[in-house]
Every structure is written in structure tokens, then in C-alpha cells.
Amino acid sequence: MSFEWPWQYNFPPFFTLQPNADTRQKQLAAWCSLVLSYCRHQKLFTLDVLEAQESPVFNNKKIERKLSVEAIQVVFEELRKKGNLEWLDKNKSRCLIMWRRPEEWGKIIYQWVSKNGMVNSVFTLYELSNGDETEKEEFHGLEDWMLLRSLQALQTDGKAEIITMDDGKGVKFF
């Protein structure tokens, strides 16, 4: 399914950080929304700032407008404040994008487990994210670091326990 760009994407001023405070607030909210839905659509979990500048999200070749690096940083800072982004380095050149937060993923995974009557079974992380059984699920292809965080969230809730096994980690659901 192709990605549906919001109306702002083809609006040239969208790529200029707006001087008016109220308008800028609307603009940033729209950018945050766009970045998250784009990453969700492409199943992207990390972003590199320099690469991002060339990505279609921040660079609309059709109307010849792109978001400047400074502006991208502003958008990323907004996402960080909302809890959807985490910097991987001090220089703020790479980040984790959480278009779904760990708690939300945990819920989805647990729903699948209980729906299929697999409570009390043990899974390896690999089985969960890449197994044949989970192919149709949204969390299929989830990157390890996010999967781990989601399971940790469930663990905090008492719904799962992360186990260390010989060749990696596994999880038991309650």
C-alpha cells in the first residue's frame, strides 16, 4: 500500500520553520505526525539525521523543497519530548524512532499470545519477531532492541518474564 502524504507535504511553506509561534506549533505537530506515520509505513526503527535529509519525508523533490538540518533537529526534539524518539549518540546524529511505544507493543504481543492460547509457553526472541507463526502480525520484523523493551514493559506488569538461554534471550508469558 502506497504512503498517503498529508496535504501539508505539497505545501511549500511546510518546509520552512514558521516565524509565527501558533503556526509553528501546528507545523511541528504535523511534522511529528508525518515522521511517525512514514516510519510506521516503512517499518523504520532508526533514523540517521544526515541520511534523513535526503529521504522523501524531508525532501519533496516535486516541489523542490527540503527541511533544513536545523529544522529537522527541531522536529526531532519535538518527537523526543513526546517520547517517540531517543538519541543513540551524544552528537545527535542517530536516533531510535518509536512510532509505537514499548508499552503499546507489549500489549499487542500479549494479545496475540493469549488469543492463540499460548500463555505459559516460552518463546525465543527470534521466534517472536521472525517466526513463521507471527508472519501476519504487526510486530513481525520488530527490531531486537524494541522487542526487548516491549517485553520488559510486560515484565513490569507481571505478564511476562525474560529468560536468558544458551544462545540468546527468551520470554515466558503468564
Added chain:
Amino acid sequence: MHRRGVGAGAIAKKKLAEAKYKERGTVLAEDQIAQMSKQLETFKTHLEEFASKHKQEIRKNSQFRVQFQEMCATIGVDPLASGKGFWSEMLGVGDFYYELGVQIIEVCLALKHRNGGLIKLDELHYRVLKGRGKFAQDVSQDDLVRAIKKLKAMGNGFGMIPVGGSYLVQSVPAELNMDHTVVLQLAEKKGYVTVSEIRDSLKWERERACHVLDHLLKEGLAWLDSQAVEEPQYWLPALFSELLSRDITPEEANQMTP
């Protein structure tokens, strides 16, 4: 010898004559009133017939409404002037425009977040019709203009700015004077305007042009585009043609400030 008109008897006679005249006057008035009553009854019946015959037409047919309004104007009647009475109650003219006014307010409020409270009449028309659904009554741009005029009279912050052969409908009480209006008209063609264009077309000083553009930015009606090749461009979402048929997304709805 008797003196004329004086004396108890004369007074009594005079009084009797007066009484008789009064009675006669009363009788005359009563006659007139009875006659007028009858005429009113006839008039009222005719009005009721007229109303029932045309009430449907008024609700259903926008062309009929235009002609009806023009007819009213020639006889000096404003069917929307008062909430009560024949026009609004029996013909339902008031109801129709009142409901339309409410719908217009709803559409404008829903889009205010995007366009700052300025919308093209075409877009408003499109969305009002959409909101009314397939089986709803026909609504013309003339209907919208009348309903908006009514809203304006009620002091809802509504106004209409003539641009490019049609109107921009303003639904927020942003102060827009002649300078702003004329710049909006200039921007209508391409959806944006620049300082140079204003100076060339309107022969203004740079400062005056910038002042107007700053005001439009401040009111949230315009956005700045500083990546345009020659000079900054000021774009108005209200005039952005691509926006015309785009629905409000759930994200946008969530972003709307109360």
C-alpha cells in the same frame, strides 16, 4: 317667553342627541371592523394557500429561492428579517437559512485549524453539499451568501471578501482592512504573493507591503516560504487549491485547539 337652548330641558335634549351620535359612531366603527375582519380572514386563507403551495419549493429549489428573494426585495420585504411571522413560520424561509447558517459555522470551525478562518466560497460550497449527503436539498452559492450575510448581521465574526470573481469567507474576527483585502485578492491567482508583486501591482512602498504580510502571518492566515528561488513567498492555505477536497484527518482533529 322661552330662551333657546338654555335650561334643564335643553341640556337633557343635548345630552340625548350626543348619545345618539355616539351610538351611531360606534355602529359605524363596528361595521367597518366586521368588514375588515372578513377581509383579513380571506387574506389569511390566501396566504395559507400560498404558503402550502410554495413551502416545498422553497426548501427544495435553489432557483426558486433566488427568484422568491428578488420578489420580496421588490415589495420591500426581508423574509429573514424577523424570526417570527408569516415568512419564517409558514414558509419556513427562516428555518432553511438558519439551518444553513449552522452548517456553515460547523464547516468553518472544522477547517479553521488549517486555513486560519479564511475559506473560498467554492470550497465552502463543496463541503456544505458533501455534509448534506446524497438525498439532501439543493444548496446554491446564492443561498450561502444570504446565510452568511445573516450570520454577519448577527455579529458572528463573519464577513465576505471579494476575490477573483467570487468570495473568500472570513469566519474569525481577524481585523482585515482594505490593505489586507487587496493583497488577498492579489494572492488569489497563484495561492501566494511576494513583496515584489505587491509593489509592482499596487505601487506600494516596501514597508507597507511587509506590514500587511506580517499581519497575515500573525493572524495565521499566511505561511512563509523562504526557499522560493527569487524571494520569500507568502502562501495562504485558504487559497491552496490542493486543499479543496482533502478531508480532515484524525490527526488534524486531535491537533485542533479547543
